[in-house]
Amino acid sequence: MDSEVGPLRTVLLHRPGNELKRLTPRNNDQLLFDSIPWVDRAQQEHDAFAGVLRERGVEVLLLADLLGSALDDPRAHAAGVHAAVDGKRLGTELTDALRSHLSGLGSLALAEVLMSGMTFEELPASEGASLVRKMNHPHDFAVDPLPNLLFTRDSSAWIGDRVAISSLAMPARRRETALLDIVYAYHPLFHGTARAYGAHSAPVEGGDVLLLGPGVLAVGVGERTTAAGAEALARSAFADGIAHTVLAVPIAQTRATMHLDTVCTMIGPDAVVMYPLARDSLVAYALSQRDDGALQVAGPEPFLSAAATAMGIERLNVIDTGLDPVTAEREQWDDGNNTLAVAPGVVIGYERNVETNARLEEAGIEVLRIAGSELGSGRGGPRCMSCPITREPVPY
Ligand SMILES: NC(=O)NCCC[C@H](N)C(=O)O
Structure with missing residues (x-):
């Protein structure tokens, strides 16, 4: 073009x-x-x-x-999870929890998180204690929307x-x-x-x-x-x-x-x-x-x-x-x-x-x-x- x-x-x-x-x-x-x-x-x-x-x-x-179709490729899916999880913002506990949650999502659900983000309230429950979760408002973004x-x-x-x-x-x-x-x-x-x-x-x-x-x-x-x-x-x-x-x-x-x-x-x-x-x-x-x-x-x-x-x-x-x-x-x-x-x-x-x-x-x-x-x-x-x-x- x-x-x-x-x-x-x-x-x-x-x-x-x-x-x-x-x-x-x-x-x-x-x-x-x-x-x-x-x-x-x-x-x-x-x-x-x-x-x-x-x-x-x-x-x-x-x-x-x-994006939904591209994420059917496992390499794309892994790249999508990587792009969504900001370890520096989330701390170890939430990073692990979010990564394993997103890794288990289908392509369309992952695409939705990548586009519209995720609040702390929407994050999956995690095992250990997280200061980050406690100190953020439930409506703050763990993954920013776009x-x-x-x-x-x-x-x-x-x-x-x-x-x-x-x-x-x-x-x-x-x-x-x-x-x-x-x-x-x-x-x-x-x-x-x-x-x-x-x-x-x-x-x-x-x-x-x-x-x-x-x-x-x-x-x-x-x-x-x-x-x-x-x-x-x-x-x-x-x-x-x-x-x-x-x-x-x-x-x-x-x-x-x-x-x-x-x-x-x-x-x-x-x-x-x-x-x-x-x-x-x-x-x-x-x-x-x-x-x-x-x-x-x-x-x-x-x-x-x-x-x-x-x-x-x-x-x-x-x-x-x-x-x-x-x-x-x-x-x-x-x-x-x-x-x-x-x-x-x-x-x-x-x-x-x-x-x-x-x-x-x-x-x-x-x-x-x-x-x-x-x-x-x-x-x-x-x-x-x-x-x-x-x-x-x-x-x-
Ligand atoms: N080419 C353009 O002028 N795009 C408009 C972008 C608007 C958008 N809210 C932005 O500030 O980036």
Whole structure:
């Protein structure tokens, strides 16, 4: 897969499940949600999102199904138990008890614990005394839930025919890496798939990685992806021959712009929709490889011109949403710029971003609207909630 916009064929989603029921007003900030979602409604909204994709001929894979099947492999099962048990947090007594309990679970039950976690109250009884059990509240987590699994964009990303499993920056999301690692290593669908980048390298999240065109990546560097992460991704992409230029793009380190795809997504082979404030301020450092294999860093220069040069096109067009600053800021916060292209010029967007969607349509883009009142409480739109696995090439 070498674009953001070629006709989408296969995508990985996660239908939000019981992990969302773990969110409370006491933990939602730490778990990276801005409010407490109504879970049934979030699931309905997600089903409708998957429905729109299927209507457009896209094969939708669901993470929970893949994880459940992958865990049928005893090696995956052992890796799952290992990923769930944090010995330093639990102490010897509970570590042993939890490990033997999880080892005896079937694949689906283990997948459920891996996704939605486990409280101290839910832990199996153990023989000896545990200070840890006594000193924790019964509703505290012995295994943390992963409510952000919904945002499959960030935990893995396909570049060419390789998959990059992310090294996630925020503690609340770090364990997602282990789950994706199990799926890609052990699910029969992915046998033989080569990896790009290392899941245990410096932080890189998929929401920061845009495939601008064949061989050209843009990587946001901000709250989540570090400069070291962008550099490591570039080195690995050059070594694997899947990119010739990587543009490292500094973005403000704030929640509103946590990933590059919160301010800019592609809607056509040479067009992006972009938050107006970012349009003239974004810059890029261009990374490439010299003939002797050494890394070369140029810039910074304005992002739009650096992108056009790297892509070998005259200009990267920006659909001008022409919004006043307040509306633009409101709709950026609600993921108006976070569209998912299902084909060149056809994107999925949240219905609530009325003004952005209207401007996109005026520019000739077809917008497939979905509801996101509950899904959006984790701050992520259609692009964040999808990990494309295969797209047809774009005729450039
Ligand atoms: N690519 C994206 O912007 N993903 C959205 C991730 C939202 C999630 N609550 C997070 O803070 O990581």
